[in-house]
Amino acid sequence: xxxxxxxxxxxxxxxxxxxxxxxxxxxxxxxxxxxxxxxxxxxxxxxxxxxxxxxxxxxxxxxxxxxxxxxxxxxxxxxxxxxxxxxxxxxxxxxxxxxxxxxxxxxxxxxxxxxxxxxxxxxxxxxxxxxxxxxxxxxxxxxxxxxxxxxxxxxxxxxxxxxxxxxxxxxxxxxxxxxxxxxxxxxxxxxxxxxxxxxxxxxxxxxxxxxxxxxxxxxxxxxxxxxxxxxxxxxxxxxxxxxxxxxxxxx
Amino acid sequence: xxxxxxxxxxxxxxxxxxxxxxxxxxxxxxxxxxxxxxxxxxxxxxxxxxxxxxxxxxxxxxxxxxxxxxxxxxxxxxxxxxxxxxxxxxxxxxxxxxxxxxxxxxxxxxxxxxxxxxxxxxxxxxxxxxxxxxxxxxxxxxxxxxxxxxxxxxxxxxxxxxxxxxxxxxxxxxxxxxxxxxxxxxxxxxxxxxxxxxxxxxxxxxxxxxxxxxxxxxxxxxxxxxxxxxxxxxxxxxxxxxxxxxxxxxxx
Numbered sequence: 001x002x003x004x005x006x007x008x009x010x011x012x013x014x015x016x017x018x019x020x021x022x023x024x025x026x027x028x029x030x031x032x033x034x035x036x037x038x039x040x041x042x043x044x045x046x047x048x049x050x051x052x053x054x055x056x057x058x059x060x061x062x063x064x065x066x067x068x069x070x071x072x073x074x075x076x077x078x079x080x081x082x083x084x085x086x087x088x089x090x091x092x093x094x095x096x097x098x099x100x101x102x103x104x105x106x107x108x109x110x111x112x113x114x115x116x117x118x119x120x121x122x123x124x125x126x127x128x129x130x131x132x133x134x135x136x137x138x139x140x141x142x143x144x145x146x147x148x149x150x151x152x153x154x155x156x157x158x159x160x161x162x163x164x165x166x167x168x169x170x171x172x173x174x175x176x177x178x179x180x181x182x183x184x185x186x187x188x189x190x191x192x193x194x195x196x197x198x199x200x201x202x203x204x205x206x207x208x209x210x211x212x213x214x215x216x217x218x219x220x221x222x223x224x225x226x227x228x229x230x231x232x233x234x235x236x237x238x239x240x241x242x243x244x245x246x247x248x249x250x251x
Numbered sequence: 252x253x254x255x256x257x258x259x260x261x262x263x264x265x266x267x268x269x270x271x272x273x274x275x276x277x278x279x280x281x282x283x284x285x286x287x288x289x290x291x292x293x294x295x296x297x298x299x300x301x302x303x304x305x306x307x308x309x310x311x312x313x314x315x316x317x318x319x320x321x322x323x324x325x326x327x328x329x330x331x332x333x334x335x336x337x338x339x340x341x342x343x344x345x346x347x348x349x350x351x352x353x354x355x356x357x358x359x360x361x362x363x364x365x366x367x368x369x370x371x372x373x374x375x376x377x378x379x380x381x382x383x384x385x386x387x388x389x390x391x392x393x394x395x396x397x398x399x400x401x402x403x404x405x406x407x408x409x410x411x412x413x414x415x416x417x418x419x420x421x422x423x424x425x426x427x428x429x430x431x432x433x434x435x436x437x438x439x440x441x442x443x444x445x446x447x448x449x450x451x452x453x454x455x456x457x458x459x460x461x462x463x464x465x466x467x468x469x470x471x472x473x474x475x476x477x478x479x480x481x482x483x484x485x486x487x488x489x490x491x492x493x494x495x496x497x498x499x500x501x502x503x
Binding site for chain 2: 079
């Protein structure tokens, strides 16, 4: 199960010695198996919000619940995929993918089987013994996704994972990401500043306002999958997201 | 290309020996002050044939290895604590910087008082001379770890010693190698300096015996041996280790 609820999340940062309110009471409920994208102007705190969901940062107000239970410190039931992948350069691809299983004490044989399955799913089998510096940015993100999936988390939290990719690689991964979601039925919360990306991926798209951020609007995207970025029917949704992003100015 | 560089080196050293021999033949200084390369070579051969040279090298090396091992273990622990616990850094960290400025031979009197004229005293000097270089480089390495590595590891359940052994140490390893290399250089100076003053076996002792016997060619022979070991360990052990780590970590 993976129903995640964020209730009235507040976060302050220090700026020039004064507290600056970054998150002004964010409420978001993401149902089990749902794919929700978060978009917002840069610096609005959407990544901070995601980090709070992951337990990597503590909110100054409000709470995060998973299936009705209050969450604290970071844990393997909700795994983060970082913008730059955060792969360990001293490990091979397969050792990176196995890392979380190894830490949790799964025996070698078992973790090897699990890792191989996900390497196969992400089309990485032939790179299993490569080091990460030998891979392209797109390949690295595939490894990062595989490393998150082997943990079999209830919730997958993705922080602009495709931001550094060229558009061809990104288009490919956008389709794959939808297939992975359909196959694994994970709850996914995906932060991006790229509106077409959010439209292709999200079943719902939550639009953050400028600081102090709240969720301004949630747009349902009820459209067949797998979606592709060039599908013109999606532009209706894109326009709706863009206009709600635009009409916000400083509050 | 590589053969060319090697050729240049050989030619350079042969030239030094020729000039040295020429200066000696000019008879400017008496032989008991300025020996010929042949005298020095004879002394080396003598040391090799009666085994005293190997015994000296062996003694100095095992003291070095134990001292350096202590310095590496202690320095890593201290460096990691300093990088991860701010209070430790603010307190012990400032002391480490101060202690590092003490030349290792300056520890010798204290070592003699504490340990007497023993191996332990020499090892103490060796270790204390090297430990702070390892500490500071480990500290810098851990401080420079990409925070997302640590977050990703914590997120996947790595905590405490598991986090240290599986992420902090490997991520900081390229810096730590630099610390080991500096540490070895300090340890080598420390062990020779301590042996000179302790006058208790080892290459430093042989150097001192040369001085006491007024045998200048033995003094120079021992200095050449000390230099030679330095070149070998630097070039073969540490350079190779460094190259391996750098390429494995994708830094080169």
